[in-house]
Amino acid sequence: MIRVSNLTKDYGSRRAISDLTFNIEKGEIVAFLGPNGAGKTTTMRILSGYMPPSQGIVEVNGFDIIEQSLEVRRLVGYLPETVPLYPDLSVFEYLKFMADLRKIKQAEDRVDEVIEMVRLGDRSNSYIGNLSKGMRQRVGLAQALLHKPEVLILDEPTIGLDPAQIIEVRNLIREVGREHTVLLSTHILPEAQQVCSRVLIINKGKIVAEDTTENLQNRLTGSVRFRIRLRGDASAAAQKIGQIHGVLHAQAADTDLVEFESAPGQDVRAEAARVIVQSGLDLLELQPASLSLEDIFLQLTQEEEPAPTPELGQPEPAPEMEA
């Protein structure tokens, strides 16, 4: 569906992304993970047809991003990082305008449908300038969904939303992802895990890892880590857990906290719980201690050579002229 090969983008002398190559198949939901300034927005802007690449080939459904830009733009629904809204228009007017630009038939019906999808039915006639940030985000999402796009590109779709809305938007993305191809960018690893089938990790303009969410974590840690909270002697518990077959390493991280790692592919949780209860301690919590995105980045970037050009890590560039 999306084929990107050797994609490079320079802003003047500064290279924002270099030599990206990846494919996204139809029906996949793929996350773009990376810190600020990694090149996520730049890549998405290129895929949406907003700006052409400096080098490399991008095809969406077989259409070349430069030669057949209009065809690509018809296929793509795009939610930019700064949600592009007209505060002077009502939600309905704004979406009607976009529906007309996209030549949607029975535009008003479709607009109402999309407004319902993002649960703004009661705010349809409100001016966008009066909406909360979360609602504006949903208006932007509605705009991207209007023409039932084959490919949905979402730049930080859950930023600024409250937890309930985040869950709603994630569900919506999963729903849309059943029929459409979705590429979204995020900082948040659990988000990628919950919503996406595959993750591309990008740092300093390069892809540093690409895999399914589970594989990625396992590959990075080489093992599975757990955390146990208990009442009683943590160091004694750690000792006992360390003796379980399949546990590589256990230690008391605090007076009531034990952390341990198990070998990949071995589920030792039941055994660990039994050991603790049998030794007369109270088991309060047993949870996987997943790596944070920061940890993954540290690991990935430490494996990499130091970046040749130090300015690559700077914040996302504004390509527009300063005037």
Added chain:
Amino acid sequence: MHNIWVIAKREYKLFFISPIAYGLLFVTLLTLGGFLFLDILYATQTQAFVPNIQRTFQLFIFPLLFLSVPAITMRTLAEENRAGTLELLLTAPVTDWELVFGKWLGTFFFFVTSIALTLVYPLILNSIVDPGIDQGVLISGYIGLILITAAMSAIGVLVSSFFRNQVAALLVTFGVIILFWVIGSPAQLVDGVAADVLRYLSLTEHFYDSFLIGLVRIQDVVYYLSMTAIALFLGSISVEARRWR
């Protein structure tokens, strides 16, 4: 064509929710009406002259269009650029040319609306002056007014495409319009082809010596239409160039 219309329609509607547009309409009607009233008053008292419609045209162009064209066109693309909505329009299936042309068309319709409102003055004048005002000047004057507005607002949209700051767009548009207004003046100092070129480029020469005295000459119509077309063409190049930066 469809896209141009959709963009122009939105642009036009937006003027009527913006205070700037109402402010300009207010100033325009107040100025023109005020001067017309004074003219009529003065003429009836002194019996020295007959009030004419030319004065309304002259006032409308300078200073009114000089101020209102930059003030109205500054927003068109600069504001889209600043607010990030340009990203929305440039990723919609709309060509850069359709975007620029639609933006211009919307502002042009706004000016045509405000010009139409001034028709009340010749109507008043016609009922006062005996034997009525010169119909030829009335028609040619309004044709000229509409053409000069088309060219000026195209320049405004072009300049607006360079900036994200509306005030910068306003000032530069103002400067460019002044430049084309006075560009004919140095023609007196040079002669030959250079003088002809300078005179041809002047926004003034094509209005004062023709439309204002009741003439509709094909070369003047072509001049204003080509100024409009060139400015809009450059505007769409400018929007496209923005993508490559």
